[in-house]
Amino acid sequence: MKTAVIVFPGSNCDRDIAVALESVTGSKPHMVWHGDSELPEGLGLIALPGGFSYGDYLRCGAIAARSPVVQAVIAAANRGTPVIGICNGFQILTETGLLPGALMRNAGLDFVCRDVPLTVENSQSIFTNAYTAGETLSIPVAHHDGNYFADAGTLDRLEGEGRVAFRYGENINGSARNIAGVMNAAGNVLGMMPHPERKIEAAHGGDDGRRLFEGLLAAVA
Numbered sequence: 140m141k142t143a144v145i146v147f148p149g150s151n152c153d154r155d156i157a158v159a160l161e162s163v164t165g166s167k168p169h170m171v172w173h174g175d176s177e178l179p180e181g182l183g184l185i186a187l188p189g190g191f192s193y194g195d196y197l198r199c200g201a202i203a204a205r206s207p208v209v210q211a212v213i214a215a216a217n218r219g220t221p222v223i224g225i226c227n228g229f230q231i232l233t234e235t236g237l238l239p240g241a242l243m244r245n246a247g248l249d250f251v252c253r254d255v256p257l258t259v260e261n262s263q264s265i266f267t268n269a270y271t272a273g274e275t276l277s278i279p280v281a282h283h284d285g286n287y288f289a290d291a292g293t294l295d296r297l298e299g300e301g302r303v304a305f306r307y308g309e310n311i312n313g314s315a316r317n318i319a320g321v322m323n324a325a326g327n328v329l330g331m332m333p334h335p336e337r338k339i340e341a342a343h344g345g346d347d348g349r350r351l352f353e354g355l356l357a358a359v360a
Contacts, residue, residue: 201234
């Protein structure tokens with residue numbers, strides 16, 4: 140599978156996701172600079188990594204969402220190309236409108252960085268098919284603005300349409316209904332706060348994150 144990682148000024152998890160994708164797919168991903176206007180042809184996955192794009196100035200992900208390459212990402216997503224945004228990437232996806240809601244400052248106003256339990260809510264998507272519904276995973280988080288917010292009607296719609304991919308097993312940031320990951324209506328865009336790319340092998344303390352990429356590879360293939 141041919142993949143691409145979008146790199147912004149301030150990205151600090153771009154190499155993490157690149158290592159994970161190469162480990163699973165056997166091919167190095169294309170590292171695409173934020174100022175580029177086009178994406179490589181034939182991509183099976185586009186990844187927006189964690190970090191602090193543009194220093195989180197103005198609002199997390201707000202400036203990155205208007206960079207040249209993101210317009211190409213939006214077009215690709217609308218054509219059905221799988222897109223995953225992790226942490227800051229999730230924030231960017233909400234800022235583009237590809238996903239509903241917003242990511243706000245953690246309820247305790249603290250930066251949270253540790254392994255957390257995640258519950259798999261939907262195991263029928265291209266991103267979650269390697270998991271079992273109701274399964275509990277252990278995935279690390281590292282965020283200060285990870286409090287997912289949306290109005291009650293939007294939350295009801297996300298839950299009713301099976302678009303909640305993951306929930307936290309504990310309330311770590313005040314996130315609405317403990318939501319840790321959501322998908323778009325078409326199911327090809329996933330935003331999540333925890334970092335699956337940091338749990339891809341035993342040396343990382345487990346491979347719960349690796350299965351997300353393996354399942355996606357199988358689904359796309």
